[in-house]
Amino acid sequence: MFVVILRFADKSKAPRFMDxxxxxxxxxxxxxxxxxxxSIQPNVGGAILAHGTSLEALEARVREDPFVAEGVVGAEILTVSPSRTDERLAFLKG
Incomplete structure (x- = not known):
């Protein structure tokens, strides 16, 4: 499982690449x-919870985000190895 943190680097460019x-x-x-x-509050960027992919594939996917490619945000990917979950999230422990 991964948490992707997207923090604004140049928010002024965001409207051009929002679509x-x-x-x-x-x-x-x-x-x-x-x-x-x-959204990460107070309006400093965004976060994504991702799973079912490899780190390498997720890194490639994140590079394809127009916000990342155009320098609107900087991206950080955190790898999380779930060891305990609520039963509703048990599928994340794969």
């Missing part, structure tokens, strides 16, 4: 990789 960024997010959900996407 592409949203399409990238939709693709992540459609392909079953993204489980959750949300």
């Amino acid at each position: 592409g960024h949203n399409a990238w997010i939709r693709r992540g959900f459609d392909e079953g990789v993204f489980l959750l996407v949300g």
Whole structure:
């Protein structure tokens, strides 16, 4: 499981690339990789919970985000190895 942290580097460029960024997010959900996407408050960036992929494949996917490619955000990927979960999230312990 992975947590992707996207922190704004140049928020002023965000409006130009928002449609592409949203399409990238939709693709992540459609392909079953993204489980959750949300804003980091107070409006400093976003976070993504991802699973069912390798670190290398996720790194490549993150590089395809227009926000990352155009320097709107910087990306950090945290690898989490779940050892205990609520039963509703047991599928993450694979």
